[in-house]
Amino acid sequence: MDHEERIRLPQELAAAAAGFERYLLAERGRSPHTVRAYRGDVDSLLLHAVTEGVTTMDGLELGLLRRWLGTQNSAGLSRSTLARRSATARSFTSWALREELLRFDPALRLKAPKRDHNLPAVLQQQQVRRLMDSLAAQAADGSPLALRDHAMVELLYATGMRVGELTGADVDDLSYERRTLTVLGKGDKERVVPYGIPAEKAVQMWLGQGRAVLAHASSGPALFLGARGGRIDQRTVRAVVGRVFAELGDTSATGPHTLRHSAATHLLDGGADLRAVQEILGHTSLSTTQLYTHVSVDRLRDGYRQAHPRA
Template sequence: MDHDERTRLPEPLARAAHGFERYLAAERGRSPHTVRAYRGDVDALLIHAVTEGVTTLDGLDLSMLRRWLGDQSEAGMSRSTLARRTATARSFTAWALREELLKVDPALRLKAPKQDHALPAVLQQQQIRRLMAALREAAAGGDPLALRDHAMVELLYATGIRVGELTGTDVDGLNRERRTLGVVGKGNKERVVPYGVPAATAAERWLATGRPALATDRSGPALFLGKRGGRIDQRTVRTVVGHVFGALGDTSATGPHTLRHSAATHLLDGGADLRAVQEILGHSSLATTQLYTHVSVERLREGYRQAHPRA
């Protein structure tokens, strides 16, 4: 908002906005960037108030504040921006009440709109097949790091475990007869997750020839090792997965969590029970797992829109 727009505010409103700006900078110690953002939100609110005939702060009321947010929502403003503007309005009126510029706080019952819950990125099954084929080909020559990367990505997708769970896993966490992996998740909760034949094959090759080539005295029981022999860290895993996704060429996915999202979605697409997927992922709440049902439904809708002649 430029200077000309600010000067259109009646003097009592302009004075209040400037006082709030000083308060944020001097008393709250907010950064210049934050102060500018808050000041812009307050100016937008007060200019809207002026269009409704308000000339002093006492003219602000809850209905007007809701109309202000409603107009912006209808104009397509994102929910995150609306939430920030709601917070700004509440901070501004609370400050004005403390400064005795208001007799009552009109924003006490002003609620921020609920945040959008973005659906997680998910790879298509054919992308997974291409990704694994490329890793398998790279590992065919027996390079220890290539064998490790293939086994890590296979296990991440096969089990849906978090990257921190992978890096914390020891060799004896693999039950090679039952094809299960024991991990310690959030809250130090232990769980056992199954994995399939492709992941088992990749893990066996890693343990047979890849890990021994990298192992040193500092390796300990770690299942996966860095190039210097120590337990692999999360940054290295993220870098490996990022490079693998980049080689696909048709996805914006960047991190290991996409493999977890993809595993969950593909399980549900294949008819897996929601409670079983909850157990596999280690979610404490079924509501968290249910997010993946929305992903599955959205994929179904997209397929319908593309394929049905009367969609």
């Protein structure tokens, strides 16, 4: 990829990539994060095309697409990443055909590798208790950042929300009476997620004793703030969660998504309805939520093997 990054796209290819990006933002309503990923995939494809001497859109053909994916595979990319890049290529060429940038769609017969179905990392419930107890102890001295970190982690686990949904939340999105938070998910879809008493207490402590210290005139309505009083960003949240996982000492988990996975798994372990968990997580497809039933079944099987005398 280093060699490709030194290559500039010819004008026609660069214009097509920029047009596709505008289409994703304006017409498909994709999030900036998703658009960046798609644009990176398209740039990778077109840069590869240039290395094969292609300078116009008509130069894209099925063999070139397959060779591009082949180089990605040789570079050690996971099957899930290859599957995403293949899907991006199909979306890009389909859009280009509609825009009359192509005379035919070269990706119609492009097959994607099957995605990996690795089960997500999940914390045990006793690990979550230790994690929250540690954060509560750190927040006991009233440090604004410690109060914030405790509230963020409690809320991430309580709601199963994505880190981008947390950073985008405003104070007015909280409903204290119902103990719910309104979040804006993928595709700008709004949903309401419940949270429990521990998260409620942590959030109230943050709002009353922590946020008030960090906030200033230009802080706006952001629920969580950075050290300088602006809306907190995803990188900071990931760093906080990574730190508390490291302090836990007995997990390889590193990111906020582990809290989402754990919340979903623990809900299902506790008997929650699959459709209800789908709604809480904001999954478009029930099949995505069903992955967590596999996690629960595997844990049940492991427990059986360890405990049953004739397992």
